[in-house]
Amino acid sequence: MIDIAIPKGSLQNQTLQLFEQAGLEVKRTEREYNARIDDPRIGKVKILRPQEIPGYVAKGYFDLGISGTDWIMESGAIVTKVADLNYGKQGPGAVKLVVAVLESLQISSARMIKPGSRVATEYPNLTRAYFSNLGIPVDIQFSFGATEAKVPELTDVVVDLTETGSTLKKNGLKIIDVMLESTSELVANKKSFADKEKHDDISAVQTLLLAVMRARGKTLLKMNVPEAALDAVISMLPSMKRPTLSKLYSTDYYAIETVVDRSQVNLLIPLLKKSGAEDILELAISKIVP
Numbered sequence: 667m668i669d670i671a672i673p674k675g676s677l678q679n680q681t682l683q684l685f686e687q688a689g690l691e692v693k694r695t696e697r698e699y700n701a702r703i704d705d706p707r708i709g710k711v712k713i714l715r716p717q718e719i720p721g722y723v724a725k726g727y728f729d730l731g732i733s734g735t736d737w738i739m740e741s742g743a744i745v746t747k748v749a750d751l752n753y754g755k756q757g758p759g760a761v762k763l764v765v766a767v768l769e770s771l772q773i774s775s776a777r778m779i780k781p782g783s784r785v786a787t788e789y790p791n792l793t794r795a796y797f798s799n800l801g802i803p804v805d806i807q808f809s810f811g812a813t814e815a816k817v818p819e820l821t822d823v824v825v826d827l828t829e830t831g832s833t834l835k836k837n838g839l840k841i842i843d844v845m846l847e848s849t850s851e852l853v854a855n856k857k858s859f860a861d862k863e864k865h866d867d868i869s870a871v872q873t874l875l876l877a878v879m880r881a882r883g884k885t886l887l888k889m890n891v892p893e894a895a896l897d898a899v900i901s902m903l904p905s906m907k908r909p910t911l912s913k914l915y916s917t918d919y920y921a922i923e924t925v926v927d928r929s930q931v932n933l934l935i936p937l938l939k940k941s942g943a944e945d946i947l948e949l950a951i952s953k954i955v956p
């Protein structure tokens with residue numbers, strides 16, 4: 667059995683949705699931080715801040731956790747990366763940890779930042795390493811948030827996250843460098859990962875979550891096609907390997923089944939029909955395990 671830490675805050679909704687779609691619904695009432703997942707492989711489930719999750723996983727309080735690349739790196743926690751889950755607050759993709767200054771300044775790269783500048787950030791360790799690497803001594807000031815508000819009176823430079831870019835823009839800031847790209851990651855405790863039984867349970871959760879991620883954006887198409895139209899229809903169809911073909915009982919029709927990109931399906935269906943496909947069905951896919 668494995669214990670899991672789920673992030674509260676920006677990554678919470680996407681994480682809960684992913685677990686639910688994987689058939690691992692995180693059950694709890696509003697404001698309840700001790701949750702349950704009804705699965706024989708999963709024990710304790712807690713909802714915690716993503717800043718703390720890597721450290722707790724590293725110490726062995728949890729076998730598995732989800733946090734952002736940013737907090738895994740900032741905390742310096744030694745954990746095993748099990749999977750990139752590749753979502754931020756707003757959905758798929760990564761967020762950027764950027765160096766930003768007032769738009770009106772004649773500064774276009776981090777190398778142009780003056781020694782002694784004040785730098786406000788929630789990530790003092792990553793920021794210290796970054797400026798020390800550049801060889802620019804700066805005055806790093808820990809920020810509890812609303813970091814963009816601090817320019818220019820309270821700080822000269824900010825190191826903060828951006829996803830849509832809206833907060834930087836609304837506060838008159840421009841990006842002069844990207845320190846790192848951060849996405850949600852599934853991480854495991856090193857000892858648990860090396861333990862035979864726990865490894866199997868960790869792998870099971872990994873397989874189920876990744877299967878959901880893979881199925882997103884894909885859809886299943888089924889159709890009946892007369893033998894005469896078979897080549898024309900098959901030549902249009904993408905598939906995971908090759909389309910599945912089976913003969914219909916006592917006719918010259920074939921049934922075809924294949925996986926296609928959801929973004930393509932509405933373009934494809936009318937063309938398939940025109941080429942002779944009949945009884946076209948589109949079905950949702952919950953999981954794809956290669």
Ligand SMILES: Nc1ncnc2c1ncn2[C@@H]1O[C@H](COP(=O)(O)OP(=O)(O)OP(=O)(O)O)[C@@H](O)[C@H]1O
Nearest residue numbers: 674675676677716733734736754755761811829848
């Ligand atoms: N749009 C986003 N804004 C902030 N954090 C994001 C965003 N998208 C993804 N994240 C990730 O979420 C994690 C931070 O989540 P958390 O909820 O603890 O902080 P927060 O959203 O900044 O909370 P708070 O509202 O207290 O400032 C980090 O790993 C960060 O990279």
Ligand SMILES: O=P(O)(O)OC[C@H]1O[C@H](OP(=O)(O)OP(=O)(O)O)[C@H](O)[C@@H]1O
Nearest residue numbers: 811812813826827828829830831832833
């Ligand atoms: O590029 P955007 O989509 O605008 O998102 C980025 C903003 O979101 C986060 O702020 P948060 O909501 O965590 O507030 P905080 O600054 O008080 O932590 C982050 O610190 C940025 O300010």
Ligand SMILES: [Mg+2]
Nearest residue numbers: 788810811812
């Ligand atoms: Mg924040």
